[in-house]
Amino acid sequence: MSTLKPKFLKPETDDAITDSAGHEEAAATSFVFNTNHNLGLQEQRERLPIRKYRDQILYCLEHHQVLILVGETGSGKSTQVPQYLYEWGWHTKGLIGITEPRRVATLTLANRVAEERGELIGATVGYVVRFMERFTAETHIKFMTEGILLRELLADPLLTQYGVIIVDEAHERNMLTDLLLGLLKKILRKRSNLKLIISSATIDASFFAEFFSWPGADQPISIKLTIEGRMHEVNHYYVNEPCADYVRETVETAWKLHQREPPGDILAFLTGQDEVLEARDLLQEYIASTETANLKVLPMYGSMSSTDQLSVFFTAPKGMRKVVLATNIAETSLTIPGIVYVIDSGYVKLKCFNPSTCSDSLVIVPVSKASAIQRAGRAGRLRPGKIFHLYTRQDYDALAPRQPPELRRSELSAAVLQLKALGIKNILRFDFPSPPPAKNLLAALELLYALNALDVDGELTQPVGYLLAELPFSAMLSKMLFVSGQLGCAEEIITIIAMLQVQSVFSRPASAAAQQMGRIAHRHFEVAEGDLVTLLNVHSAFVEAGMTKEFCGQYYLIYRNLKRACELREQLLNLIRRKYGIAIFSCKGDVELLCKCITAGFFTQVAYLHHSGVYRQISSGVELAIHPNSTLYTLPAAKYIVYGELLQTTKLFMNQVTVIRQEWLTELAPHYYQQTTVRD
């Protein structure tokens, strides 16, 4: 093997991985902790801790169908194992496929492996993600996102092209990971020549081993990879008595720490913005009560503007200690330098699907052991650190090992469509790694039946069911798009869908004055029909103004998200033109037609105005409120509205609200509404 170190990214490949978002992500989830950076690439490979497991991995794969690789991120397994397999000749038995949960990691890993091999990407090593691929006839090592492999299953249900599949980061237990693992189990039973490698954190290894055991099969084998010198030691401290108010306790602990401990910054984990700001104010009071104010308090949460977020990354002035009060954003998403002490409140906010109202609840729950360990790790990056858990040692021992996997707490219509499209007849009996509650599955089946995607026997319908299974949006959005093709306004509906796929385009500044200015600016786009048509207006105005940053500044819009929506819109238009027979016409300003399309997608989520002045869910009579972020919050209440999502916090709040007429319900969804009498 050569040890040359050329730079071989094609220009377009380079583009793909050097967009700014990509770099942040690559830095955050970096898989190299590289003390050998001045050595040749092959020499570096030889020195990786994983190298000494190579023969063992290859031997085990010869003798077992399933191999579970245990080792935290940083062991080099994502880049090395595919190469070991290739060098040993596994590629002669089919493709070596590696699935990743995220796009950026997919591109980064593929590029890294190609570079180590001294090749161009798209030769032996390639990747496929949505809208982008470097994959040729010579490619033997294929990195891809999980969604891509799931889509490939539709065309090739036994994955006959593949000889080995590596599911990377399986411990994250995303919805797609779990679907994939369930389906791979079925395939392994039919294809004894297919091998599966699951890369997992320690905590889940035995779980996966058990899931992939069945009568007559050889038992999965686990290999534990050790990683050297990654972290400093962190000492754990617990409270003796449970504390009544963890926000106050956080503040007091931070203050005591500051008095007693040698220099080093403090990071505290709370559950939400309110708590972070409350803790900040309390801590400021402590500081104000002393003469030496050598403590700098910094809040950190998701809805802060990116410039405000930046301030936590600066070192505190000389002689000062920094205290960062953060939500879960600091647990995995970003790494704050200089942290030596961590305070763990013991709680986290978690989103959970509630099938009885088809809403999501945002609830405060105790953290899992995995989270507590992750939080502790934040103290050991610089030098040996300390973590202070605001709960007792007994409470720690009683914590759940991990948070329930996403599939168990999510709306499942997309998952059900996918499984149905793969010919799984009885979804309730499908072998999920962790089966979701039956009620959640039934809610999804009922919704899909109402949308006419499933027939009475639970089979996908033609064309609606198959279309909804194929389109990369939620079932309701896809149905809306389907109807818009028939009614002649798909162009506008695609814009709305693209705008709904990105994070909010409305900027909400931190200061009260700026917030007020923002609200006034946003009125410019608001219409009485509601939030979805308002999004369409924002898009049109942005395009008309030449898609400039200045326009976004003037109207308090987030340029990055808006630009992304425009790109997505183009890609979706291409996709729909190319693959699906949806006619793309403009309604040319006929807003009523748009609202009808919206109704055709969201008719199961209707609220009517009760004479008492509150909204009620039409199906259940449950009381609902319009979310204060909605356009319709300040406008006179309409009699009937549809909503895009329902979130339970202090109340059941409706988001993405659109005004409709009652008669549209019987016109557009007669099968659903003919029997319903509206309570008034």
Place this chain on the structure above:
DNA sequence: GAGCACTGC
């Protein structure tokens, strides 16, 4: 009058 954090086809 209210906003845990992400990601994917």
